[in-house]
Amino acid sequence: MTRPAPSPAAAATRPIVDARGLWKRFGPLTVLKGVDLSVAERELVFIIGPSGSGKSTLLRCLNRLEEPDDGSIHVDGIELLSRATDINAARRRIGMVFQSFNLYPHMTARQNVMLALRKVLKQERAQAEEAAARALDRVGLAERMDHYPAQLSGGQQQRVAIARAIALEPRVMLFDEPTSALDPELVGGVLAVMRELRQDGMTMVVVSHEMAFAKAAADRVVFMADGEKLEEGPPAQIFGDPRHERTRAFIRQIDRH
Amino acid sequence: MEEFLFAFLNGDILREAWPILWQGFLYTLALSAITVPLGLAGGVILALLSTSGPRGIRLAAAAWTDLFRAIPPLVLLVFLYAGLPFAGIDVGAWGAVAIGFFLNTGAYYGEVLRAGIGSVPAGQMEAARSTGLTRGQALRHVILPQAVRNVLPDLVSNTLEVVKLTSIASVVALPELLFQARQAQNATYNATPIVAAAVAYFLLLWPLVRLISRLENKAMAGR
Numbered sequence: 001m002t003r004p005a006p007s008p009a010a011a012a013t014r015p016i017v018d019a020r021g022l023w024k025r026f027g028p029l030t031v032l033k034g035v036d037l038s039v040a041e042r043e044l045v046f047i048i049g050p051s052g053s054g055k056s057t058l059l060r061c062l063n064r065l066e067e068p069d070d071g072s073i074h075v076d077g078i079e080l081l082s083r084a085t086d087i088n089a090a091r092r093r094i095g096m097v098f099q100s101f102n103l104y105p106h107m108t109a110r111q112n113v114m115l116a117l118r119k120v121l122k123q124e125r126a127q128a129e130e131a132a133a134r135a136l137d138r139v140g141l142a143e144r145m146d147h148y149p150a151q152l153s154g155g156q157q158q159r160v161a162i163a164r165a166i167a168l169e170p171r172v173m174l175f176d177e178p179t180s181a182l183d184p185e186l187v188g189g190v191l192a193v194m195r196e197l198r199q200d201g202m203t204m205v206v207v208s209h210e211m212a213f214a215k216a217a218a219d220r221v222v223f224m225a226d227g228e229k230l231e232e233g234p235p236a237q238i239f240g241d242p243r244h245e246r247t248r249a250f251i252r253q254i255d256r257h
Numbered sequence: 258m259e260e261f262l263f264a265f266l267n268g269d270i271l272r273e274a275w276p277i278l279w280q281g282f283l284y285t286l287a288l289s290a291i292t293v294p295l296g297l298a299g300g301v302i303l304a305l306l307s308t309s310g311p312r313g314i315r316l317a318a319a320a321w322t323d324l325f326r327a328i329p330p331l332v333l334l335v336f337l338y339a340g341l342p343f344a345g346i347d348v349g350a351w352g353a354v355a356i357g358f359f360l361n362t363g364a365y366y367g368e369v370l371r372a373g374i375g376s377v378p379a380g381q382m383e384a385a386r387s388t389g390l391t392r393g394q395a396l397r398h399v400i401l402p403q404a405v406r407n408v409l410p411d412l413v414s415n416t417l418e419v420v421k422l423t424s425i426a427s428v429v430a431l432p433e434l435l436f437q438a439r440q441a442q443n444a445t446y447n448a449t450p451i452v453a454a455a456v457a458y459f460l461l462l463w464p465l466v467r468l469i470s471r472l473e474n475k476a477m478a479g480r
Contacts, residue, residue, distance in 0.1 A: 089389065102383065106406065115388070115399075120388060
């Protein structure tokens with residue numbers, strides 16, 4: 001298969017995520033219309049756009065929670081959509097954080113983190129316990145390890161979910177509206193953890209409406225509408241001087257809030 | 258009053274009938290110990306097939322469940338015990354009970370568990386799969402524990418019915434409690450053995466009934 005030559009910007013570092021020509025239909029609805037997305041190592045890419053633009057679907061394709069109808073996705077050099085690919089092995093390298101946290105309610109915070117360490121990485125109990133404790137410490141929840149999700153605030157639950165993902169030492173982290181379900185006063189704690197991950201060099205793809213965070217932390221902002229990538233660039237350009245009319249309208253609307 | 262006591266609560270008759278009633282009680286215990294686990298195993302298999310298999314398998318599991326819920330367990334049991342030998346297959350009394358209850362109660366447990374699996378949000382499976390767990394691992398460690406918890410009162414309630422249903426094993430010549438009580442009644446022309454059997458069933462099942470109430474109260478409180 002021939003692939004288009006990489007753009008000069010992307011040529012410097014091999015992209016960790018390289019999705020090309022993604023199409024996705026749900027029945028009569030086409031939610032992705034040939035979208036490309038490439039993310040370089042240590043890059044933080046923000047995806048914004050009105051609801052229904054396909055941004056969450058795009059993100060969910062990147063670990064194949066959603067199966068694209070057409071296109072190709074390379075993550076860390078592995079073609080996710082190939083039949084020969086062991087998708088479970090590939091997913092170890094791709095962490096994901098969900099809008100509704102999706103912690104396992106019947107397990108403590110530490111058990112939530114340990115499950116994949118034990119069952120996927122096949123770690124011994126003691127080793128997994130230690131790794132889970134370290135991951136929870138990283139998100140500032142060392143003292144809440146033995147709490148069940150129901151005993152934690154939304155912000156704390158989301159940080160446990162982040163710990164569950166980073167404990168597997170992924171090459172890239174996907175965030176699907178990680179703060180949208182949180183009360184405003186709990187958003188800060190989650191963003192702080194994300195900022196720290198960023199400083200530690202984690203490659204991140206974030207779908208979110210936290211524009212202030214995007215302006216402060218993103219390397220690149222991608223604007224999507226109607227299943228297409230309309231515009232992308234540094235935050236200063238997208239937020240300060242958007243080229244596309246749809247982008248301008250969206251930014252104006254967001255700024256009013 | 259004296260006549261009532263003589264006919265229903267007769268100590269002499271009870272003493273006389275005690276050995277065979279006790280034997281019947283042991284049979285009922287043994288039957289329950291076989292049928293409940295078998296039914297549960299069948300239920301788990303059916304629930305998994307009908308929620309997580311490929312489309313064709315899901316439909317087949319649903320049809321299977323419908324079929325064995327519609328066939329009266331007594332008919333099924335008689336067929337397995339007295340019908341199959343005509344095809345040269347003799348599974349014996351215990352074999353007929355094991356197969357029959359696996360099919361019948363498995364279908365009922367399967368329906369309960371299917372509802373339980375359906376009550377677990379889709380995000381749970383997605384989260385588990387996103388960490389690299391296989392579908393089977395996710396079902397076993399994430400989905401099923403929550404599913405069982407969500408339908409525990411119904412599972413216990415179903416178990417209650419299964420234990421009561423073991424009384425039909427007498428048609429395949431297994432002398433369980435009710436059968437023995439009726440034998441004793443026929444021999445003594447007195448209803449005391451039947452009353453004793455009722456008390457024995459009550460003592461066996463009452464803890465389960467209490468458990469259901471407690472679970473239901475807990476479930477209500479958890480809302």
